[in-house]
């Protein structure tokens with residue numbers, strides 16, 4: 001008999017998630033039926049989307065949303081043999097039973113020297129987000145100036161590097177000086193700490209006096225208010241995230257952006273990686289190749305221990321991570 005440990009939501013988050021919003025529960029799993037398999041989570045992912053989506057997708061007592069790389073430990077389904085590794089969206093749990101629906105095998109050419117946790121990061125959902133969100137919406141061209149915020153995180157650090165591969169000048173913003181050093185190490189041309197600059201507008205102008213052709217927005221809010229004013233005519237904007245607003249219970253009223261969009265003739269489009277689900281393999285193949293060629297560097301921020309998962313999640317939302325925040329069971 002297997003006991004699954006799972007993190008459940010005690011109450012809906014109000015403002016920033018707090019340790020007391022989470023409860024660890026043990027559940028005895030039943031024996032497998034025909035066609036079922038038992039999986040054990042090896043790596044789990046903590047991602048910003050959990051904060052906004054939990055409101056509409058979860059009720060109190062449910063297992064927290066999330067994905068993992070899990071190994072098949074028992075199987076009554078010949079299509080999923082013991083020992084196979086899959087990415088699943090089974091939530092914050094150490095073990096789960098599946099009939100195979102929704103399990104994604106790791107890419108078949110997974111190199112022996114790469115950690116499987118990358119299937120949750122640079123070669124997984126965040127990697128695919130950076131790839132299509134940048135290339136299909138911002139459509140960067142050689143010589144373009146690209147701006148990305150939350151630049152030292154899972155998505156942002158890849159966006160900047162893909163921008164460099166495509167011949168852009170890349171400017172990043174992040175929330176600590178340690179992160180700025182990281183951004184320079186992975187090839188960003190300019191980087192500033194949005195928490196310590198005296199004026200966002202001035203920091204954006206100093207980093208690129210001629211303005212920005214492409215803006216990959218992970219943050220929204222005041223940062224975007226400032227960034228829109230620095231766009232060049234016909235600039236392209238990917239609205240990928242709005243992390244500065246996920247904890248707001250009342251939407252802030254902001255400057256109204258229509259005049260900037262109108263007079264600069266900007267293109268601004270929301271992006272959800274889920275829409276690109278059937279094109280994951282194409283992006284993953286390219287991401288793996290760039291990693292193998294040394295053109296794309298990945299960095300992981302590891303929290304050890306399933307019992308520390310809420311702390312890893314809360315810490316990521318506060319900006320403690322450099323690169324992809326991962327939990328090792």
Ligand SMILES: NC(=O)C1=CN([C@@H]2O[C@H](COP(=O)(O)OP(=O)(O)OC[C@H]3O[C@@H](n4cnc5c(N)ncnc54)[C@H](OP(=O)(O)O)[C@@H]3O)[C@@H](O)[C@H]2O)C=CC1
Pocket residue numbers: 047048049125126129150151152153154155156173174175176179218219239240241242243244245271272273274316317318319320321323324325
């Ligand atoms: N649209 C889509 O399909 C997807 C969207 N996303 C979005 O992309 C963004 C980045 O996700 P991901 O790379 O996984 O996460 P990150 O690894 O970038 O971690 C989140 C980071 O956000 C930054 N942050 C937190 N609060 C604020 C704030 N108030 N203002 C500015 N920055 C803040 C922190 O960095 P710092 O120290 O710099 O503040 C923190 O490290 C998120 O908005 C997420 O929702 C992610 C995946 C898919």
Ligand SMILES: CCCCCCCCC/C=C/C=O
Pocket residue numbers: 048049053057065089125240241272273274
């Ligand atoms: C129950 C929802 C699972 C969705 C996982 C993928 C999230 C993609 C969209 C992210 C948006 C903002 O972070």
